[in-house]
Amino acid sequence: MKRIGVFVCHCGVNIKETVDVEKVTVELKKHPDITHIENYMFMCSDPGQNLLKNAIKEKKLDGVVVAACSPTLHESTFRNAVEEAGLNQYQCEIANIREQCSWVHKEMKDATHKAKVIIQTAVAKLKLNESLSAISAPVTRRALVVGGGIAGIQAAIDIADAGYEVVMVEKKPSLGGHMIQLSETFPTLDCSQCILTPKMVQVSKDENVKLHVNSEVEAVEGYIGNFKVKIKQKAQLVNPDLCNLCDDCSDICPVLVPDEHEEGLAWRKSIFIPFPQAIPATFTIDEDSCLGLDPIACGKCKDVCEAEAINYDAKTQIIEEEVGAIIIATGYDLYPEENLAEYGYGKYPDVITSLQFERILSATGPTNGEVRRPSDGKVPKEVAFIHCCGSRDPDRHLSYCSKICCMYSSKHAKLYKHKVPDGQPYNFYIDIRSGGKQYDEFVQQAMEEEELLMIRGKVARIYKENDKMIIHGVDTLSGKGVQLEADMVVLAMGIIPSAGTDEFAQKLKLNTGEDGFMVEAHPKLRPVESIQAGYFLAGTAQGPKDIPETVSQASGAASKALALLSSDEIFHSPIIATVDTDLCSGCGICVATCPYDARELNEAEGVVEVNDILCEGCGACISACPSNACQQKNFTNRQLSEMIKIVAAN
Template sequence: MKDDGKKKRIGVFVCHCGVNIAGVVDVEKVAELLKDYPGVEFSTDYVYMCSEPGQQLVLDKIKEDKLDSVIIAACSPTLHEKTFQSAAELAGLNPHQVEIANIREQDSWVHPDRDKATVKAVKIVKSMVEKAIQNEDLEPIKVGVFKKALVIGGGVTGLQAAMDIADQGYEVIVVEKEPSVGGKMIQLSETFPTLDCSQCILTPKMVEVTRHPKIKLMTYSEVESISGFVGNFKVRIKKKPRFVDEDKCKLCNECADVCPQIVPDEYNMGLSFRKAIYMPFPQAVPGTYTLDMESCLGTLPIRCGKCKDVCDAQAIDYDMKEEIIEEEVGAVVVATGYDLYDMKALGEYGGENYEDVLNGLEFERILSASGPTGGKVQRPSDGKVPKNVVFIQCAGSRDPENHNSYCSKICCMYTAKHAMLYKHRVHDGNAIVFYIDVRTGGKNFDEFYQRATDDESILYLRGKVSKIFKEGNKMIVWGVDTLTGQKVEVEADMVVLAMAMTKADGVPELMKKLKISIDGNGWLAEAHPKLRPVESLNQGFYLAGAALGPKDIPEAVAQASAAAAKVGALFAKDELMHAPTIVPVIEELCSGCGICVSMCPYGARTLNAVRKVIEVNEVLCEGCGACAAACPAGAAQQLNQSDSQIFSMVKAILRG
């Protein structure tokens, strides 16, 4: 160790955290007992260490008592390690000489007994003193930044993030797996609470993105893998063959006219049909046809060739191959969006066996002027105008026993919108809404709901629907009105379910590749739910939109701009500092067995076959310590977390 022979001068600062710690732990006693511990020069307690005077106290004492290491006995290091490291740095102390002893989450919050908790706090602080004795000064590792961003997902969130990053002057690549950008928002008819047309507000944004000189749009593409580290990612993007040259295609539709293959149209939620060669919707960006090879009769080894025969522009090329495109980027914005909960799971509402029981997006298409009925409300089974429509909220949401436990947040508002738009189109129709609660938190949201109940005379019944079944050409809805306690039976022509939002298809697999954690429901996990809502714990990855959890358009757009601001802040620096608490190799001890190579989740360790030793890429190493635990020879020693430090800490705890 560097400090051989030289005794350390350690300062101990015990925080009360109001009553959070002091309510259980006798903090004065902890500070007092530590005064005489070997290596400790100074020990005190203070009511809020993280406050400005608290930090100043640390700063002053470092200078005054010439402390060369400090222990802050307070909350979890995830909360304030950075705070105290910066304070120590101001006093001229190396930030890696600051240690946090967690006596809140690991002690006062989980123990009721004052005496025992105090003893435990003393043990925790002593163990950190032992660690600090062997801590060395470490200097951050400097790395350059590739000032180009990748945005995954071309929905409204992805497009907004791309625009905001590009407007700051940085290059952006947008990757979208569907043939066109637009996401779910482009399928909506009108948006709450202003009832402005969704396409009218989104299509200009879509076009703007294609025209922006800093944005490269890659539709019908998927991210295959991302390697590297913040500021220096290498991305492999799989570009699926479209079989149509985007630049040559003149959108004449002659190919689709002759195509013999007819499949359900995804854009209209299966309520109309498209051909195997198609344009998803008239405003699609990029404006081109796409040959969907899964629906096509096939091109290998023989092909029907009808579309190519009629294409005057010679835009169709059956020999297009899947391409892998490699790009270097410095930051990644993940905006992978959501999907609707599978209707098949809702057996009590008929699964998806009843044509006239629709999910929210299907009804959006029926309401939409660009939809299969041109905006006329008709029911799918026979095309008749439904006179009685039942709307059921929380279909698949807020039902921990059977479905999802969470609230899908937007359904209350969109059901009010659906019912309202239905009444606008069918004046003599009746709309009945079954709800558990109506949650209208948002700007002008409750006014919108009041308008639905008061002005539009939509009947709201508080209660759940237990069953829907078909009788003749009517749907019978059995529910209960919990306000009167009566059973309700409604003969409906059509039923619209406010389906739960759920994680998008393929997201867990993609997040596994990107090393972004997801929660139990499959939503992406932010670094801190309140203070770092658009960051991932994996540095350089920013998260936005409905991929993080149910949210409406304004919230998704706000998160997109927030993520873009974070990317801008990252790109404003020319050099990044990488934490130096890495795990280097003691070459004399290393036998080159390679166990650590297989343990490393970051690909930071490689085996030098000639010298038979492990080599470490300093910037890739995140200091997780997996290799240090696995190394049979003790050749992998984490800086400031060595085996010898851990043993001293254990000894200190056992001694008491």
């Protein structure tokens, strides 16, 4: 029989105030399964840990229960201490008598009784605990970065700089993401392209980075440290190695389609380069609009291409890569404008989105940086900027704040004033959210020096009268209705996960939240990791954020990935599910319940097998197994029922 020691922590007064620790100690001393029991003010302190280590040696203990705070806090502290004293760390159990007892009760009598019961359940579990050791597996020391916006670029640079290979996958024909579309960035107003393109070049030149554009992740198999990734790359109709960017092809191309990079404010050809600094620097054919795929219909570009870079017969290909870590940086899209029909987007050309306005402001944009409105090219003298379009409206649209629209709408107004000094910007806002270094100063300065008119209130309706856009809203400070005329309206659209995030997440079995964004492992303490081991999150795929925050998170995700890649082996908790093959009938019910694909029916043997590395020990299979052949190590049904019996008897 195990010699079990129990250590009751006072946690200062946190526990002691409500639980009579002396009484617990004295009364449990008689417990037949407890060899040694004592209490101490702070078990987690060094002297507290020494107390535990000495007792293990002196009393020849082979199991320890620490009755203290939640195991999420100090379980590892005590397990390490136990290991230092020569015991297996899984012979240490935590009885949570703080969060689950002293903090939630007022009556000392009841709380003391409950603390005793909790300790006894931990003892009952510990009696049946096995000694376990961590499971190890080799690591493929390469990373996959999904998404080629600023988040993906930063993560790739950090990983490549550390000397590890990176496979980058970008859905579009070029790196750059939304950031490359932006004009100038708040709060310092530096040109977005100017700060982003050096990073794009750096990525493209880095020998550690393998870039796949026009590509999407098709499937991921395997597990942390050992992923096998299938990447589907669209047919490379233009060979990037041969294309010399002469532009003859797009000159002759007869097909015009709206230019995505210009947010539809300009036209591009079917064979095109997304923007001058595109990486990789090559023309590309948009299969959906190209006529040449039917050579009878067209084929002009191929005729003029002296570099012979065009091949209409190129096929979609599947590229297979092996990586150890995956960084998700799939970015965002704007909330669909059609959902805000009352603002007239689509009906009135001079109602535009914030991203369209970024293009108008951009020196490389459709107006070469002059502020001109789309309908007639006139310089608008009054512009209304509507914040929170679709955001913070849980009843009808998105419940959350897009986090950046206060800042960029102020920036828009400011840049507009710089370009049209006699113009008047109006900003309709709900609240100004300008938390961030130099952010509030930026907004204040815009209001004070640039003569912005800030109107606190929501806009109900926008319509056109003669040449003007009429904006109906309410000023919630005065409580009065507002009606304004403007030449152009800019909608600061809410932010949603990029199109396809949902399917992508399902394919990779990643969790998304109610809002559709990727869910981090812990909102505060593990913000860059996914709950699925080996996946890390960067940028707006995880939630709305601005550039500095995106870059920080990308570097954070990269460093987490690097920590994984920097070792030959990964270690995995041994608290996993097992299958008793003597009991398993191979009914297969558990297989579908495993969220990690860690279970497989071995048809030859007629039993289910567990992949130890993939198993995260969630327990779904255990509750599903009708024959009790599935057991969680150190959480066996027998252990749980012994614990329940104690609770039920008390």
